[in-house]
Amino acid sequence: METLLAEGVVAIDTTGAMLSKATPSIDWLIVGPILIPLFAAAVLIILRRAVAWHPFIAIAAVGGTIATSFLLLLRVSEFGPQAMTMGNWFPPFGITFVADLLGVILTLTSGIAVFCVVLYAMGEITGRERRFGFYALLMTLLVGVNGAFLTGDIFNLYVWFEVFLISSFGLIVMGGGAKQLDGAVKYCFLNLIATTLFLIATGYLYGVYGTLNMADLSKIVGAKPFEGALVIISMLYLVAFSMKAAAFPLYFWLPASYHTPKIVVSALFAGLLTKVGIYALIRTFTIILPPAGDSWLMLLMLYAGIATMVCGGLGAVVQTDLRRLFSYILVSSIGFMLIGLSLGTEQSLTATMFYMVHSILVMTALFLLSGLVYNYRGTLDLRTLSGVNKDFPFLSLMFLVLVFMASGFPPFSGFWPKLVLISESLDKQAYAGTCAVIFSSFLSMIALGRAYAFGFWRPLLKTSEDEVRQTQFSGMKSLQYIPVLVLITLAIVVGVMPSYLFDLSASGAKNLLNSTAYIEAVLGGAL
């Protein structure tokens, strides 16, 4: 150390402030899913005029992200949570990144969803939009989402929220019409309020407990009773994250804004962004503030979840726009995850994690598929959309499979978590939750079945024939089937062989309820 110090600089003893253990190279996997898309975003910004290269840079980067996430998943499932503290500082002071099963499973799944979106976007995004920075914004969105999933510091979580929020603002206004701006204003306004509440709660949390490191907080707050400042902080976090996740009664912004942007953008948002809100709720009320996890707050969350499920289902039934209908289905699935979290048992958290993976895959696929329908028919209005089944039977079949998945038919992936959650809510005597899950699955089935019957099954309406002829696309669009097909195949694999994901989710849930391994991974090297 002395040899490195310049003359006149007082040597400071850093043994208590810095980690002395060498970091093995394999630990770099933890930051890989963040760094790879970050560098790709920087390169895409530099090469903003070389639009022909953009999709390939993005595909390579997302591929690399998926690969590192997968290796990280293998490592975490074998050795438990992994942590790396930036700048080698002592953990509560340095920003820690922690990879535990919940975070890594979501990182991997969202990587796959973004990959499919990038593939789909190749045929969709024009040169002008590429120069505007579509792919760079997509990459920074992925950086933000992965950063949120992997960070171990709650203020850093706020920063990642900002990163993907700003990217999403950029993406949602792309297209620039009056409709896009209308949707964007609602989206931005509600999200800014939620982020501000998040920041206020974090400031309060720091003022009361003096630390922002999640593992450290878990240790300090874990022993405290649920009263006083803790109630207010928990309440603020609940409101802020529920707003992000689009839970009752703060879900109105989602169906109001998700049907306006470009199809790829809304598919990306539907797949990823609400899940980050749910992820933050799970993280906050299991690891960070465990006392809140056994309180009346969870009862509140249970009823919010029930209301979200029912409202989402009812909303879906009355929609005539296909994308608005899907948005309500998405809202209803958020309710499911809230119920799972609020029950707070190992089984219910397992079901929630499983359902998150299912929801990312199926929602992205549904929205991308609506893009395919739009390309062929030029409309997504169920009053005029018709005859898809006769002209494009394969597309219609894919939609039918997705309908079964989203409404939870066995043997598809939506069925298993619903089964587990229903049995768990019966055990916990939360009968209202059981009823809500069954009732809203029923409503989803009606809504999606109705969409199938009107839009796909019904013979082509006479009135829409002229419109169809005008909007026939001459370009080669069949390549865009591939990403949808990939997502459906993955969801089928998950549904037919649920035991892999179930085992992973179960041990992830175990780690969430018993934070010892998490704390050990973060603070173990320092203590």
Place this chain on the structure above:
Amino acid sequence: MNTLILRTIAPTLTSLMVIYSIIVLLSGHNQPGGGFIGGLIAASAFALYGIACGVGPVRRALYFHPIAISGFGMLLAGLSGVVSFYKDVPYLTGLWWFPKFSGGIEVPLSTPLFFDIGVWLVVVGSLVSIALALEEKD
């Protein structure tokens, strides 16, 4: 603002401000200053030049597109942390070198310095592109 006085003084003032911003940037590690503040000073220098002499000369003087500059800054800041990979320490750990030149001159170089230069470039690039877009409109 097409006054003779401003047009005459602006190039000198701009170059002085850019030099000062670099001084602020380099002194940032141990004294007040750093990439963000330095970047703000440099960006206001270019904005002033734009007000006095028009947007075209600023774009020509910068040579690269401002957005590309900020992208390069992001890359540089990110890469400065990757150096720690070869030293078996976590990402973004501060590492120092003291290369000696003839005449006993020792230049302290560090990864935080390159991170700061990256921040400087990001701030300059993004703020100049905003300022130029605003100045172009009128």
